[in-house]
Amino acid sequence: MTRGAETLCSPLPMRITMVKKRLASGETCRKCAQAEELLRSRGLWDRIDEVVWADEADPASPGNELGARFGVSLAPFFIVRDDGQSPIVYESVLKLIQERLASPPTRLESPDAVDVETVARELGDRHPSEILRWGLERWGKALGIAFSGAEDVVVVHMASEMGFPLSVFCLDTGRLHPETYRFIDAVRRRYKVEIDLMAPDAPKLESFVKRKGLFSFYDDGHGECCGVRKVEPLQRALGKLRAWATGQRRDQSPSTRSAIAVVERDSTFSGISGAPLVKLNPLASWTSGQVWQYIRENGVPFNSLHERGFISIGCEPCTRATLPGEHERAGRWWWEEATKRECGLHS
Numbered sequence: 001m002t003r004g005a006e007t008l009c010s011p012l013p014m015r016i017t018m019v020k021k022r023l024a025s026g027e028t029c030r031k032c033a034q035a036e037e038l039l040r041s042r043g044l045w046d047r048i049d050e051v052v053w054a055d056e057a058d059p060a061s062p063g064n065e066l067g068a069r070f071g072v073s074l075a076p077f078f079i080v081r082d083d084g085q086s087p088i089v090y091e092s093v094l095k096l097i098q099e100r101l102a103s104p105p106t107r108l109e110s111p112d113a114v115d116v117e118t119v120a121r122e123l124g125d126r127h128p129s130e131i132l133r134w135g136l137e138r139w140g141k142a143l144g145i146a147f148s149g150a151e152d153v154v155v156v157h158m159a160s161e162m163g164f165p166l167s168v169f170c171l172d173t174g175r176l177h178p179e180t181y182r183f184i185d186a187v188r189r190r191y192k193v194e195i196d197l198m199a200p201d202a203p204k205l206e207s208f209v210k211r212k213g214l215f216s217f218y219d220d221g222h223g224e225c226c227g228v229r230k231v232e233p234l235q236r237a238l239g240k241l242r243a244w245a246t247g248q249r250r251d252q253s254p255s256t257r258s259a260i261a262v263v264e265r266d267s268t269f270s271g272i273s274g275a276p277l278v279k280l281n282p283l284a285s286w287t288s289g290q291v292w293q294y295i296r297e298n299g300v301p302f303n304s305l306h307e308r309g310f311i312s313i314g315c316e317p318c319t320r321a322t323l324p325g326e327h328e329r330a331g332r333w334w335w336e337e338a339t340k341r342e343c344g345l346h347s
């Protein structure tokens, strides 16, 4: 055995070496300890075949030699060797998990088989990440995360932190703020995730705009425009899925969202081949304050519109900044009755 190395077991042909840093004080560096903790919490620690130490006080220690050989200066890092392949180095434990260790769910449970009422009761007071994990473990990429370009980014962040391969989609109505488009792209780059931008059906949109112009919602309500630009693309996105996760919260709208469950059967939309869909609302019981505390404490990126008084963010012509003391939904379709301020995505 190499000096400074401890060997762990793995039945797989792929071999993974983790290089950890030992500080001059003898302690393990904090980032290395966090990486190990993450692997253990995901049940992936036994996939690490070998741990090699880079001793701060000993430039000739095996980990430091590996760092010099692979051109890496910061531990932790991981060297993955597949039979007959050149070794690949991962400097991010999340990337290692996503690309090499996360396996698709073995069950792909039928949404029909889920007793949603019981699950909702059991998960009702759990942390949002546990609710999300429950869904991701069952459906993997067949669970789509609906990202609106607002503070529901925390759902993307939580899922990414768990290291599952992600499926994220966004409804590109064509009427979003420039800031929102920039934010969506920033999220794509930050989390290294493909975001499926669902555009409206072109012939339907052309026909609608030709008949009614670009601002008909101010005259006869947002229903028809949202139908073309949001609801139909959402149905298309959901048609490839078994479950989806939203950023809905009960405190967002006392009149329309006060009773949403953390897990429910989607009563409006269907999934693959018309099958039932399970809908997860992991943030249901969180308040806006909790969401923003999480964003600040975890360095989660956010839409710059939030710094200009926008709380709820939707399409540019239908969203305005709110005044102090106004409820967040007051900034959406403000010319309509409060009970109609939903776009048909969460009926």
Ligand code: SF4
Binding pocket: 173, 175, 217, 221, 222, 223, 225, 226, 227, 229, 230, 314, 315, 316, 317, 318, 343
């Ligand atoms: S929010 Fe406004 S612009 Fe966007 S789809 Fe609905 S009505 Fe159309």
